[in-house]
Structures are given as structure tokens and as C-alpha cells.
Amino acid sequence: MTARHRSSATWLALAYALLVLYASLYPFEGWRWPPGRTALETLQLPEAIYQDGFDRWSNGLGYLPLALLSALALLRSGWRARWAVPAAVLLSAALSYGCEWLQTFVPARVPTRGDFELNTAGAAVGALLAWGLQAAGLVDAWNRLRARWFTGDAAYALALLALWPLGLLFPSPVPLGLGHGIERARLWLDDALQGVSWAGALRPLLEAPPSALTPLSPLAELTVTALGLLAPCLVAYAVTPRGWRRLGLALGALALALAGMTLSTALNFGPHNAMAWIGPRTVPALAVGLVLALACAPLPARLVCGLGLMVLAASVATLSQAPADPYLAQSLQAWEQGRFVRFHGLAQWLGWLWPWLAMAWLLARLARPSRRGE
16 A cells, blocks of 8 residues: 555545535425434335436535546555445445435435435446546646646645636625625524523624625726635645745636636526626626736745635625625525435535635745745
């Protein structure tokens, strides 16, 4: 067994597993023991009564990325393929069975043996795909590419960068505006504290600020979009040596931003409206964000981390002042009640949490002792 390697696939697999768990148990309401069933009977998954093509495809493909990432993480940690592949399948199958079993206690979800079988089949395909990538030499090629482009401790940052475009898929009041869950978190907390005597002193803190009742100014919208493009660039710069590579990463971030927002708009409002997110202030905002990213390219890594913290904090603070948008609320309802509920947890939590995870990582990066060249 070779030396263990810290891989971004480990973080991605863990994040994907948590999001699968969330999506499988959503909406987390009405938990109850199934009437007339013993503990042993709950362990026996029932046969599916009806499944359409979408259900079959989503269940078959849903666990493929999880097993793929798990197998890659094990392979890059030094495991041999004959152990990594079955281990990834077994871990994915265990998570699938656990989610199906827990769905027994959620009235809004319907556990079936067919879902478990499709999940496991998809996991087997994903694990075998990881083995194929290694056998073809692509894993080693990625290792060499990563060594040329990034520092050795870039695993967490690379995971953040891989998750960023997925977070853009969830509807946002402003293009590239991530971290917009503060208002809904306030509403959830307000509902949770209803009738709690000692929570009276917290009520003023849970009221919507007056600024949240007025539309964002054009300058504020431009700022959020520009900073939304700049933030992932700074995260990437923190683990990339100064030079032309940073310029390439900035252009790559712009390409991912365009693709992510276009796909998000197409999913929510139809393919014919895919480019509707580009408004009169969007192009100037993207241009400002790209110029700022290019200007920060020569900066040392520790200064980049500090700037990244300020950029993310300013973006989240500005976005939190955006008022409720009826079109956004309608889009959120479509995600939460329609077929996109299977992908709801993935995009929603990434869109809400990505800036906070990035800020935590940047803060930890600044807290460690300074290294030569930083």
C-alpha cells in the first residue's frame, strides 16, 4: 500500500453523502412509527407500486457520483482497486438502505426495495468507473496536473471550487449571490421559538430589518454579482502559486459562472429563458469582478485569504438585505414540491452554506503559522 494522500474527493464524497441524506429525508416532517408494523418488519423494504422513468433514472444515477468519489478517495489514499471498489459500493449501499429505512418513518416519503436496488446498481457503476479512470492512467494524470497547478494542501479548497458551480443552480435574488439563506433561517428560528417563554427577548433580533423591505440598489446588485465572481477566484489563488495559472483560473471561474447561471435559469424558467438572468447590470458586474480577480492575481497567499474573507462577508451582508421576491418564492416552491426535490438539498445547501464554508477555511488558513513565500 502506497503513502496516503489527502484528496479533495474525500471532502466531495462526504458532502455528497450528507446532501443525499438530506434529500432522501426531506421534508423532515410528521415523523411517526408506521402503524401495524413491528421493528423487524420495518427493516423489510416493500416493493415499488409505481415508478416512472424519471424515478428510475434519478435513483440509478443518484448514487453513481457518491461511489465514484468514494472509490477515487480510497484509491488516492493508497487502497488497491480490489479493495477500494467493493468498499465504495458497500458504503454507498449501506447509506442507501439506511435512507430507505428512515423513510419508513416519514409519511411524505415512500421507501421501496427497487430504489435501494437501483441506488446500489448506480453505485457499482460509479465505483467501476473510478477503477477504469485509474486503470486508464487518468488519476495519475490528475495528480501530476494538480501538482503543477496547486499546492500540496489544496484538497479542501479544490472541493470548495468543485461545489461552487453546483451552488449556483439554486435560485438566488441576485446573479452569483450565494449565502442567501439568512432570511429563511430567521423564519425557521422564529417558528421554532413560538410559545417558548424565555425566547421573548430574542424577538427583536428575529424581526426582518427595515432594509429587507426595500429593493437592492443597482449598485448593491452589481456589487453582489462582482464579488460573487471574485470570491471563488480568491479561494483558488490561496492554493495556487503566483503567475499565469491564476489568470487561467479567473477565466475558468467566469466560464463556470456563465454556465452555472444559464443552467439554473433554464431549469427554473425553461430552456427558452436560459439567458434571462443576464440583465443590464450583469455584464458590467461580471467585467468588474473579472478585473478585480486579475488585479489580485499577483498578491501573496495570506493577503489573498484576508481579502477573500472580506469579499465573502461583504457579499453575504449585502445579499441579506434583498427583499422577498415573488418570482423567487415561486421558483423555490417549484424546487421544493416538484421533481427537483431530489436535487433540492444538494443545490440549496450548497447555495446557502458555500460562503460560510469558504470563510471558515480562509480563517483557518490565516490562523496557521506563516510559511515561506506566503
